[in-house]
Amino acid sequence: MKDIKSLTLKELSEELAQLGEPKFRALQVYTWLHRGARSFQEMSNLSKALREKLSQTYSLYCPTVARRLVSQKDGTVKYLWRLEDGNCVESVLMRYHHGNTVCISSEVGCAMGCAFCASTKGGLIRRLSPSEMLDQVLFTQLDSGLPISNIVLMGIGEPLDNYDNVLRFLQLVNSPEGMNIGMRHISLSTCGLVRRIGDLAKEDLQLTLSVSLHAPCDEIRNEIMPVNRRWNVDELLSACRAYYEKTGRRISFEYAMIRDVNDTPQMAKLLGKKLRGMGAHVNLIPLNDIEESPLKPSLPQTVRAFQKSLEEQGITATVRRTLGIDINASCGQLRRKYEKEQTSERSDC
Numbered sequence: 385m386k387d388i389k390s391l392t393l394k395e396l397s398e399e400l401a402q403l404g405e406p407k408f409r410a411l412q413v414y415t416w417l418h419r420g421a422r423s424f425q426e427m428s429n430l431s432k433a434l435r436e437k438l439s440q441t442y443s444l445y446c447p448t449v450a451r452r453l454v455s456q457k458d459g460t461v462k463y464l465w466r467l468e469d470g471n472c473v474e475s476v477l478m479r480y481h482h483g484n485t486v487c488i489s490s491e492v493g494c495a496m497g498c499a500f501c502a503s504t505k506g507g508l509i510r511r512l513s514p515s516e517m518l519d520q521v522l523f524t525q526l527d528s529g530l531p532i533s534n535i536v537l538m539g540i541g542e543p544l545d546n547y548d549n550v551l552r553f554l555q556l557v558n559s560p561e562g563m564n565i566g567m568r569h570i571s572l573s574t575c576g577l578v579r580r581i582g583d584l585a586k587e588d589l590q591l592t593l594s595v596s597l598h599a600p601c602d603e604i605r606n607e608i609m610p611v612n613r614r615w616n617v618d619e620l621l622s623a624c625r626a627y628y629e630k631t632g633r634r635i636s637f638e639y640a641m642i643r644d645v646n647d648t649p650q651m652a653k654l655l656g657k658k659l660r661g662m663g664a665h666v667n668l669i670p671l672n673d674i675e676e677s678p679l680k681p682s683l684p685q686t687v688r689a690f691q692k693s694l695e696e697q698g699i700t701a702t703v704r705r706t707l708g709i710d711i712n713a714s715c716g717q718l719r720r721k722y723e724k725e726q727t728s729e730r731s732d733c
């Protein structure tokens with residue numbers, strides 16, 4: 385059965401017209417869906433017969449909360465959602481002064497294989513549907529009671545590896561009849577799928593593109609990010625320049641600081657040189673120590689020196705404030721922990 389919540393309002397209107405329904409019906413159904421209705425039965429302004437017909441024609445599913453962890457330090461909330469097929473994904477709700485932000489996942493697992501990342505350790509299980517991405521925003525808002533104003537696609541998965549579904553999700557979450565979250569309040573992070581960056585540039589969306597660079601040279605980037613062997617640093621950066629020129633939107637570069645790997649003064653110099661003239665902003669993130677990797681975070685003084693060097697070269701650089709440290713808020717970790725627990729529970733019985 386077709387997933388009704390992944391349809392745009394226009395598509396829903398066309399489908400309902402074919403079922404012989406009047407024009408205004410589609411907006412009624414769309415409104416219910418985008419307010420988090422869990423079943424067609426709840427849609428009390430539709431006739432019983434139509435509700436019946438819809439439930440025979442379409443599937444409607446909402447995730448359930450498998451785990452909810454609340455940081456005692458800063459109010460960050462981490463959700464582990466159970467999807468229809470039993471797979472789980474994570475979202476993180478962060479409370480910033482500029483508004484409540486939810487970080488969502490785009491895939492179950494990830495195929496990209498970055499050495500430092502927990503999300504990729506079990507490989508890619510499957511891609512999420514548009515409605516499964518929308519639900520993470522919608523149900524985080526409903527569960528927390530906090531209005532969500534910003535979205536970052538920086539959770540589990542590679543959004544540009546799930547390109548069509550991600551674009552459709554953006555259309556849904558941005559729709560005025562739905563959650564109406566402005567494109568300027570949405571960031572999308574990629575490990576650097578160059579061809580897709582080109583496709584995205586053509587869409588000319590007002591969102592913020594974040595690129596996970598993590599190293600300015602191929603020797604290091606090849607070691608920590610396998611995607612670099614497909615598209616190297618220079619190819620990636622020229623796609624970024626083209627994106628900037630086409631959209632006029634500044635790109636934000638993520639740089640996880642890994643002790644004695646990518647944090648030397650020479651790397652800061654090279655990074656500054658490579659990013660010149662493209663309005664780049666660098667986000668320095670002290671590496672999050674994960675169980676599965678021997679890589680360690682840089683020392684705070686090294687991070688500060690790296691930032692200073694970039695700024696001296698005219699590149700704006702910020703050090704990411706870490707939220708939810710007490711709840712392991714970086715994505716990927718909770719899902720893996722939960723899976724391990726479930727496996728050991730299963731093998732116990």
Ligand code: SAH
Binds near residue numbers: 496498500538573671
């Ligand atoms: N696949 C996308 C988005 C998901 S990861 C991407 O690669 O951009 C979101 C960000 O967290 C990326 O910049 C990623 O490189 C970074 N990241 C993953 N594991 C990390 C860790 N252990 N410490 C710090 N940053 C990490």
